[in-house]
Amino acid sequence: MSEREHIDRGVLPTALVERDQWVCWNEQTRDGKPTKIPITPRTGGFASSTDRDTWTDFETAVEYAQNDEADGLGFVFTDNDPFVGVDLDDCRDPETGHVDDDARDIVNRLDSYTEVSPSGTGFHVLVEGELPEGRNRTGSVEMYDSARFFTMTGDRVDVTPQTVEARQEALAEVHREYVRKPSMASGEPKQATGTTKSPTGDVDLTDEELIEKAQTAANGEKFDRLWGGDIHGYESQSEADMALCCLLAFWTGGDPTRVDRLFRESGLIRPKWDEQHFADGATYGERTIERAIGSTTDFFEPTEEESDHSDTRGQPKQPPTTEVNESIGTPQTGADEQLDSRERVYLKEQNQILSAKLEQQAETIEQQQEQIESLEAEIAELRASSASTVQEQTARDQEVADEPGSAGESIWEKAKRLVGGGRS
Known part of the structure; x- marks a missing residue:
């Protein structure tokens, strides 16, 4: 030792x-x-x-x-x-x-x-x-x-x-x-029209537009509840804080300053947000945002149309134009484009749902692998214990074999020796 x-x-x-x-x-x-x-x-x-x-x-x-x-x-x-x-x-x-x-x-x-x-x-x-x-x-x-x-x-x-x-x-x-898997624990959104794998911090939408977009997304009901301060379904407010921060991390492109600003406008804000909870002086809010951005795997990236709309807000809307599709000779209106856009969104959502199911299956397989490793470790312990028992038994048998007069004697010879010893 x-x-x-x-x-x-x-x-x-x-x-x-x-x-x-x-x-x-x-x-x-x-x-x-x-x-x-x-x-x-x-x-x-x-x-x-x-x-x-x-x-x-x-x-x-x-x-x-x-x-x-x-x-x-x-x-x-x-x-x-x-x-x-x-x-x-x-x-x-x-x-x-x-x-x-x-x-x-x-x-x-x-x-x-x-x-x-x-x-x-x-x-x-x-x-x-x-x-x-x-x-x-x-x-x-x-x-x-x-x-x-x-x-x-x-x-x-x-x-x-x-x-x-x-x-x-x-x-x-x-x-x-x-x-737990970050994607399973945080509930980060998977259904936006455009995503990127890395934080950009460059979402060119106003706060009002961004919140409206989050509220009307496929998981908008969940966002709306958290935004309003409803923590029903969460084991603690800290878990709800993390869930909202993960959603905000997605929609802001991973911009920590904007996540903080928006969170302070939500119904979840409380004095604990600015309390120092860590030895390095970091506040509870700072560390929550840091972990939320770190565990978010996709980030919202607005389309050019969304960015252009944000840049031209306040200008009068132009009527939808009609373009001719030369390949088939029929007009294609803005309504058709919107339909195509919705179809793309639907297909993207379905793809993300399938990806989530695959991730859950992968997690199940990993858990089963952990159970197998645990069982293998127990088997190794049992084998080692069994080997030790066999060694001890072999040693005891050897001690008996090494006793005086025991080597090479038949049962008849041992009996005669014992009887002879008793007569003396």
Whole structure:
């Protein structure tokens, strides 16, 4: 056990130390990757995160690890405890201590016991709460509450509490924004007449025209409710704030200044918007807008007609012109053009609906893959445990075979020796 893992009862939360849910672990290379294998402190055999008989109390685990029998300690999550672990990987530079913005945001919002991982490249956050339904991992952020174990170092992040805090609302918000698919969580619009993949910040429409366009879009009813301050259907106002900001991010072309200006005109504005909630001085509103723009994958791009109309507002309308379609010799009026435009919009919407369904199917497949990986990990644990049992049985058989007079004797010879010994 390295110097870093020499921890004692005083540096870890009492709520964890008092539970007999401790294991040790050793690092092994499997499939070319370093893997932390749980082991039982009392016996040194393989431990299982689903077998309570392979866990022990904290003191026994520490003593075993400090005798250099293991690389570190681990705490097992179960259905019978109130804890949820949030695992943040590849978010910290072990040399400089620099932390990614997303990881810093998550740690600040959860505001509970947090420690640096054994590799120094990530964090482990522990909170009290219930893990939200749905997927539990996206990218480098993973959450779990049972059948897994956390490696524990005692290297607490100084700005975090020394205790495991109840953080249900914050946990739910972090799960929605970082673990669930951004497109599924934010409800960003997919039905505009023109879109672009990158923020442009150059939507040449007045605020009034932009709001009217958002209200008359296919998801205009949802926009109208949020714009009016109705948060029905959302688990918290913070979630509703994010949903409206994602919609505004789309319609403004990803212009953060305009998103802020428009949000302040909505029914959702509240004093919290300008409160500083983060260590870098960022306000709640600034960070919400930043995340909304970052999670929006398409941005509105007005057509030339819409831009021209915006530039010429106040001028008298010209009557629709009639042009001759030379290929068929029939006139085509502005009404026909509008019909073609509506058809294009309809086809685009249908295409986007199909894309959303494909995305949902892809998410389902990914969740199933995660379940397969979890089952494969359990199978590997069972195989390792079985191999350990076979080795122990083989060792016991060898001890019996090595007993004096046992080698090469037949049953008859053993009987005669025992009878002869009894007569003497």
